[in-house]
Each structure stands twice: as C-alpha cells, then as structure tokens.
Amino acid sequence: MANFDSAWFVYGVLLLLLATSFVVRIDYVRMGLAAAALVALPLVLFRDPDVGYGLLVLAILVVNIGILTRLWLHGTNVRFSAEEEELRRQHFGRLGPLAARGLIDQGHWISAKRGEVLIRENQAAPSLFYLAEGLASVQRDGAEIARLSDGALIGEATVLGGAHATGTVVLGSNARLWFVPAAALRAYLAANPDLAGALHEGFARALRGKLASANTRIAERPLVSKATPASDASNM
Structure with a gap:
C-alpha cells in the first residue's frame, strides 16, 4: 500500500457530502452519509489509522444503514385499500409507501x-x-x-x-370521494417540504389531463357556439 494516495478518497467523500447537500428527501441524505462513510473507510484502514476517527466513521455508517433498513422494512409493511392504491397510482406515484400513507391519512x-x-x-x-x-x-x-369522471x-x-x-364544481351523480381540507394540506406540506415536488408533479399531470379534455370538448362544439377558454376548466 506504499503507493496509496488517500487524497482521492478525501475528494470522493467531499463530493458525496456536496451532492447530499442538494437533496431534499431525508432518506437520500442518509444514503449520502452512509456512502460517504463507506468511502472514508480506506482512510481509516490504510493510512495513519486512528481509533477515534475510525470509530466515528463506522458509527456514521452503521447508524445510517440501520435507520435506512428500518425505514425500508417499515415501508414494506404499509398497506393500502384498493381505492387508496388507485389514488396513489394516478396522482401520488412519486411518493414512497410511507409518504403516500401519511398524505392519504390527512384526508x-x-x-x-x-x-x-x-x-x-x-x-x-x-x-x-x-x-x-362518479361524475x-x-x-x-x-x-x-x-x-x-x-x-x-x-x-x-x-x-x-x-x-x-x-368555476363551480357540482356532482352530476352519486359519488365516492377522498378529500383533504386546504388548511390541513398546506400545514402537512409545510411540515413535510420534501413531499411538495412530487405532489406538484401530480397536480400538473392532472391539469394537463383536464386541458386536453376541455380542448377536445371545444373542438367538438358546433362552430356557431362560443368556445370557452380551456384554461377556465383547469382552474378548479
């Protein structure tokens, strides 16, 4: 190991910590910390080993891997009803099981x-x-x-x-609904800001679907009728 250059490992650790600084989800932060500790291990093993430093690196690695494992096991035990699973599939697909469970439970x-x-x-x-x-x-x-629909x-x-x-939204038939009050949703996102990106993506996808549907209806109207701007249907 005479030619071992620890500088590369130092750079690797620093780059991993830098990348971790940009992520939002806490589980990704833990992954970054665990990876940085893993890269730092050769420094402990091959160059001027220090017991205190080595124990610290190993503690960071073990703690973060342990927490990630617990979160993963917890996520595998989350269960959804058929209608909850459909809601998650259509609009909250980017959320993990635990995050989706927490959001749905607000409503x-x-x-x-x-x-x-x-x-x-x-x-x-x-x-x-x-x-x-329903309709x-x-x-x-x-x-x-x-x-x-x-x-x-x-x-x-x-x-x-x-x-x-x-516009006003009125039920055109008996319906089955999930709803979350606006104040409760805003408070939940304020407490869990890492969910906002995935939720906004689901909202944007729903709006695109509404715009496409509204444009289709406008195109099918008789030419003598006055078309309503499609954007009005999306502001619901």
Whole structure:
C-alpha cells in the first residue's frame, strides 16, 4: 500500500457530502452519509489509522444503514385499500409507501350525493378532492364548461395558493370521494417540504389531463357556439 494516495478518497467523500447537500428527501441524505462513510473507510484502514476517527466513521455508517433498513422494512409493511392504491397510482406515484400513507391519512373518504357543490365560483377551494367514482360538472356563469369522471382531482390548481376558483364544481351523480381540507394540506406540506415536488408533479399531470379534455370538448362544439377558454376548466 506504499503507493496509496488517500487524497482521492478525501475528494470522493467531499463530493458525496456536496451532492447530499442538494437533496431534499431525508432518506437520500442518509444514503449520502452512509456512502460517504463507506468511502472514508480506506482512510481509516490504510493510512495513519486512528481509533477515534475510525470509530466515528463506522458509527456514521452503521447508524445510517440501520435507520435506512428500518425505514425500508417499515415501508414494506404499509398497506393500502384498493381505492387508496388507485389514488396513489394516478396522482401520488412519486411518493414512497410511507409518504403516500401519511398524505392519504390527512384526508377522509366519503360518499356524496348528486347535486352537492364541491367548489364554488369566485371562492377559494375548501379542499382538494379526488373523485374515485362518479361524475362532476364544471360550470361557469351557469353554463357547463367541462365534465369530470372517475379518477379526477378537483381543486388542485388553487387549493395550495388559496386563489379563487373560476368555476363551480357540482356532482352530476352519486359519488365516492377522498378529500383533504386546504388548511390541513398546506400545514402537512409545510411540515413535510420534501413531499411538495412530487405532489406538484401530480397536480400538473392532472391539469394537463383536464386541458386536453376541455380542448377536445371545444373542438367538438358546433362552430356557431362560443368556445370557452380551456384554461377556465383547469382552474378548479
């Protein structure tokens, strides 16, 4: 080991710690710390070994691997009902089992009747809704501008920012819904900021689906009718 140059390992550890500094999810931070400790082990073994330094590096490695293993085992024991799994698949696919479980548990599952109003025009969305089963109508100034069906998110465009909705959402049939109050959702994301990116991605995907559907409906209308801008249907 006479030609061993520990500088490369020092650089490797520093680069790993730098990369870890940019991640948001705490489990990724732990992975970075464990990897940095693993790279640092040759310094302990092959150059001027120091018992205290070696024990510290090993402690960092063992502690982080132990916590990651516990989180992984905990995640494998998380269970979802069929409707929860569908919600997760459609809108929270980037969230791990534990994160998805925590988010879904902030809300409630209900059965609602035809004609119930979920969101009112010119008012802030009271909750984020997921339409598991049923139909809903998006109306503006009393005219229908879009229809929503199984799997739709409702309120995702305005629930976090508190902006007023540009339309009213009314159930067109009896429905099965999951909903989380706006204040509870904002508080949960404030306490778990690492979830925000994945949640916003799900919201953006839902909005793109609404825009595509609204544009299709506009294209199918008679030319004599006045088309409603597709963006109005997405501000729910």
